[in-house]
Amino acid sequence: MAVLNEWAFIGVFFAVAWVFPFAPIFLARLVAPRKPNPIKQSTYECGVETVGDTWVQFKVQYYIYGLIFLVFDVEMIFLFPWAVAYRELDFFAFAAGFLFIFLLADALIYAWRKDALEWV
Amino acid sequence: MIPLWMYLLVAAALFCMGAYAVLARRNAVAILMGVELMLNAVNINLVGFWRYQQPLNMAGQAFAAFVFVIAAAEAAVGLAIIISVYRQRKSVIPDEADTLKG
């Protein structure tokens, strides 16, 4: 129960945290002037009318970075429990962890070789 | 505590939503989101059964961790395929990607 109490704290924190930024924005809404007009509301582009769709097509490189990040992020699921238990483990655990990290480093080396890490 | 069957019920509903998205949505990205929902429903079940039946055996948590890996790999490759197909055919609708030749 004590553990869940800690999480109750986090839960209340999640519920309360958004009040802190919301309150000043709400206050500002009451105080600040609001005189919208089409020119003011137009999309900001250094004084020029914006041309075409905002959602222009993006480079695939963004996706590749996201992808490599995802793989390393998922790796954390296994590496953190491994690290927490590490001091109680023997050399076999080191070997297992080494192989695990080595296989993933392989993927990074592959991406490097294929120039997938370059910002183009 | 909340009885186990309530977790299972929510998981079942989530699974069916995912299944519906996979079967009925037209956009490939939406289909992939459906798959993610289904995998999450599976994870709720795994962790639920682990907590209520075998809390000292690591099987439930370990399997849930492996499901994360599957979900990540599936999202990575699935989205890569969608991007690639879009480049070739300018479409993200699976029904229209009906030739095997690239």
Next chain:
Amino acid sequence: MPELECAFPQVVNNLAPCLAQGGMNADLANFISILLGVVLIAALPLATLLILLVVERKVAARVQDRIGPNRVGPYGLLQSIPDALKMMTKEDITPAGADVFIYNLAPIIAFASVVLLWAVIPFTPLHIGADLSIGALYLIAVASIGTVKIMVAGWSSNNKYALLGAFRTIAQLLSYEVPLVLALLIPVMIAGTMSMQGLVEAQRGMWFFFMAPVAAIMFFIANQAETGRAPFDLLEAESEIIAGYNIEYSGFKWGMFMAGEFMHAFTASVIFAVIFLGGWIGPGTDQLPILGFVYLGAKTVVVYIFGLVLRSTVPRVRIDQLMSFNWKFLVPLAIINVLVTALLLQVVNWLGIAPQGDAASDLIANLPQTVVLLLGNLGVMGTVSTLVRNMGRQQRLADEAVEADTEVEELAHAAAH
């Protein structure tokens, strides 16, 4: 149930039982004590924010040989108040074509995601919001919510610059999260726990900064990048993407992004101080826990000022350099560092020099394993710097050769005419 002493100093630590003793419903008492704790802890970063805004500008001004804000209050210390008032009275513009709900949601996420980090920061042996068993990962998880705010802000503004800026920012944040997490792995490995209080306790004998300097430096660099500081402030590269993802925001909504950013930089310093500089550890904290605040504060200020000076002295890097530095230097180094530390810990185990039980909080008992780890880290640093130097020299020689070639060609060209 034993009688509790519910006079002033004790009641702070035992609010719930004290209220229950006064005849209140236990659940309600619990809830009130939690709510009070939440408000207190969330108010802490807000209070520091008012000081930060002045300190930031003062330090930057001093570095650049200016005076900085000096009109409001003594030495301009109250500058934040008119700033806030000004922002409050600014007109709040929502651009046409924006996704209004999401557009308004983004600044709230931006600010809240930083405040949430404070829930697991241990201030003293007794004062911590929630000592979660996975506290260190909680920090990373909440920080990763931060990428959502950028995506949401960039997308909902309906502006090409905002979207482009958001994409670049997300690419940067995602990239630098990898070395950040890999660096965090090492204190977790040494301490054998992810609880923040546990991580601090494990440093009683020796700070992790000395056991794992490579990880500490990497953590600091990655944190600078995560908070968009120092050489990594591409998030708001005015000259390239005119302030990036929050370009369409104005008034207090924009203020929330900026406040979140300032607060995040400070919070990152606190986290660094907690994880690598021993947090509240210092003489006398066992007798007088409240001293922990002072120690933690002092350590944080050192880290923070260092970051500020760095920020106002180094020029901004290019985005391709930023990405190359991360993926081709930091991440491989982080992976090697994890493996080396793992191996060294096995060596420590094998030699049997890891301090046991009470000795863990003793400086002398910790020295042998610290020496082993430190030597390993220095070895890694030495090897890496030699490698980098050699590669740099080769690169330079190659460049010079190319330059010489072109010069010869130009001369030949000129002679031909």
Next chain:
Amino acid sequence: MLELNVQTLAFFVFALFVLGGGLGVITTRNLVHGTLYLILSLFGVAGFFVLLSAPFLAVVQVLVYIGAIAILIVFAVMLTRSMTSLHEVVNRQWVLSTIVAVLLFVMLTVTIILPVWGQDGSLAGQPVSEVVATTTDLGKALVDGNQYVLPFEVASLLLTAAMIGAIVIARDDE
């Protein structure tokens, strides 16, 4: 019957997140909104994990799904511009799909409810013990030669294969 306490309340809030987010995912036209609904739903699942005493998985859920997979989905949505190019939400077989999904749900509900039908609802499916394995135990199990060390390595291999495959597929080779 169910006693009304903080935990029950939290369960219903998270269930609302999970199901509301799921509904959003399957109905919304705009895929960026869809991703936000997905985030809401997955956040609810993380809350479930906390209630089920698996805080490590809860945090990992936020880290992996909200921090990485959702971002990846948004990248893909932007790269394919699919949130603006679609007019129909569902395909031709949506009627059939609805029937299948509803039937599946009814079937699953019956299977879940039947064993506890007629019993005292508050007792059905209570945990067998209050002691729960920790993250340390998970770490030990993952590198234990008799337990999960093989899946542990295979997971790494799978991730490597997925990354290489995805890079090959997604990259512009022209």
